Amino acid sequence: MSVLPDPGASRAVIIGTSRYDYLEQLPAVSNNLSALAELLSGPLSLRMPASHVTVVENPPDPATVMNPLRQAAEATDTLIVYYAGHGLIDPHDALTLAMPHTQPDRIETSLNYDWLRQILLNSRAQRHIVLLDCCYSGLALGRMSASQGLADHAAVEGTFLLAASAETRTALAPIGDTHTAFTGALLETLRNGIPGGPPVLDLETVYHHLRLTLEARGHPVPQARNRNSGARVALVRNYADLLAAGPIPASADTESAHRLWPDPTSISTVTGFFTCLAGAREVSGLTQQEVSRRSDGRLSAATISKLVNRDTLPATWSTTAAYLSACGVPNDQIQKWHSTWQELRRDTATQETGTRRPDDDNAASGKARHRLSAFWRGRGH
Incomplete structure (x- = not known):
């Protein structure tokens, strides 16, 4: 593959x-x-x-x-x-x-x-x-x-x-x-x-x-x-193939299932997430305005543009889900996208927590002990 x-x-x-x-x-x-x-x-x-x-x-x-x-x-x-x-x-x-x-x-x-x-x-x-x-x-x-x-x-x-x-x-x-x-x-x-x-x-x-x-x-x-x-x-x-396929029909479940959508399970970075997200619209053959219309008013074209051009993961899932659905991505694949989003969110949170070095923690602990000692000395203990 x-x-x-x-x-x-x-x-x-x-x-x-x-x-x-x-x-x-x-x-x-x-x-x-x-x-x-x-x-x-x-x-x-x-x-x-x-x-x-x-x-x-x-x-x-x-x-x-x-x-x-x-x-x-x-x-x-x-x-x-x-x-x-x-x-x-x-x-x-x-x-x-x-x-x-x-x-x-x-x-x-x-x-x-x-x-x-x-x-x-x-x-x-x-x-x-x-x-x-x-x-x-x-x-x-x-x-x-x-x-x-x-x-x-x-x-x-x-x-x-x-x-x-x-x-x-x-x-x-x-x-x-x-x-x-x-x-x-x-x-x-x-x-x-x-x-x-x-x-x-x-x-x-x-x-x-x-x-x-x-x-x-x-x-x-x-x-x-x-x-x-x-x-x-x-x-x-293959952009020649995308042009030949044309826009995905609004209710063509069979055609949607047979299109080669971006694979969210291959994503390991936030950059890759948004690249594949933009790729979903390319595979659909739809413009941002058409995706907006198919979202039943949930997404504007400006919202779609901001979504695929972000560099940080959205805090909530609903906008991404609405976008993928409007592009015609099958529901079973949207669930895979959701799992990838959750995993990347966990990884991001872990990285942010891990940015504090053990030396920093030791230094902070030492400062706290010093302040506490000074406090008791001031009280005459």
């Missing part, structure tokens, strides 16, 4: 090099980075908090990349790593990622993928998504086509790795195009969806669509590797 990550428990690090001292310039990479970061944080994708998406552009040294990766590795749901730029193969057949000052004959001037890979292996995240949009020098390209592919070099357990295996630099980054060929096709797919595709675009579906699209355009086809069902991870809902 396809899984949309909980954005509150996920992190993304988007890395790219567009300017080089010794290699061909790749100006489109800069556009790749901003567009992908915007998509991951925007309504067309996971709605990840901006603080969970780190962009590292033209890093001057490997540490500039490794430090954000280590911080992002604290994600407990999904860790997304993207790199765009020149990819090289060192004399030991290891993949290296080129940086602005990289010299092809000096491996110490580039980022060894094995360093990045080790962070992924040690990450707390349940799932990893690695997107590599790399091109190669002529020697590396010959070596790659004669032996292992990029995805074989970069494989990590528990990961879906999607790699652009470009045959020439021109094919990877056509002159004058806004994006590189691979990332441009990826962004197009995530934004527009796949007509006739599943309701949620898992990475395996995206990969097969990209192969067909890029091959038809005369560009190199991507490679993919899947470890431990990583192919089932999704970054977006």
Whole structure:
């Protein structure tokens, strides 16, 4: 079953090099980075908090990349790593990622993928998504086509790795195009969806669509590797499918039951709760005004907007229940939503209680004893 990550428990690090001292310039990479970061944080994708998406552009040294990766590795749901730029193969057949000052004959001037890979292996995240949009020098390209592919070099357990295996630099980054060929096709797919595709675009579906699209355009086809069902991870809902389905009829219980509603049981954070809550309206195909009308006057469009854009859980359940019901979510699923809301409320209360450190309690106790002693001394005891 396809899984949309909980954005509150996920992190993304988007890395790219567009300017080089010794290699061909790749100006489109800069556009790749901003567009992908915007998509991951925007309504067309996971709605990840901006603080969970780190962009590292033209890093001057490997540490500039490794430090954000280590911080992002604290994600407990999904860790997304993207790199765009020149990819090289060192004399030991290891993949290296080129940086602005990289010299092809000096491996110490580039980022060894094995360093990045080790962070992924040690990450707390349940799932990893690695997107590599790399091109190669002529020697590396010959070596790659004669032996292992990029995805074989970069494989990590528990990961879906999607790699652009470009045959020439021109094919990877056509002159004058806004994006590189691979990332441009990826962004197009995530934004527009796949007509006739599943309701949620898992990475395996995206990969097969990209192969067909890029091959038809005369560009190199991507490679993919899947470890431990990583192919089932999704970054977006299929908006082509949502448009084709249309708004859910007001009394169509059968159609409501068959729509792929957001799964509240997969939510572990408050951010994820509100992301999935907004997703329920998207799946319904209804506007906020239509949801308001179907709530029999219980919810205004403004109330709905405030509800899905909150950053703290509502203290009462009634408004959320009315919203889900007006969207057409089946009653049995609304009960699951209620259970998730209760669990998150308990977790939030526990965290708030736990913010007081034992040292603080000891200090407070000591102050109280001091005041009490002073009180009795003042009374002559």
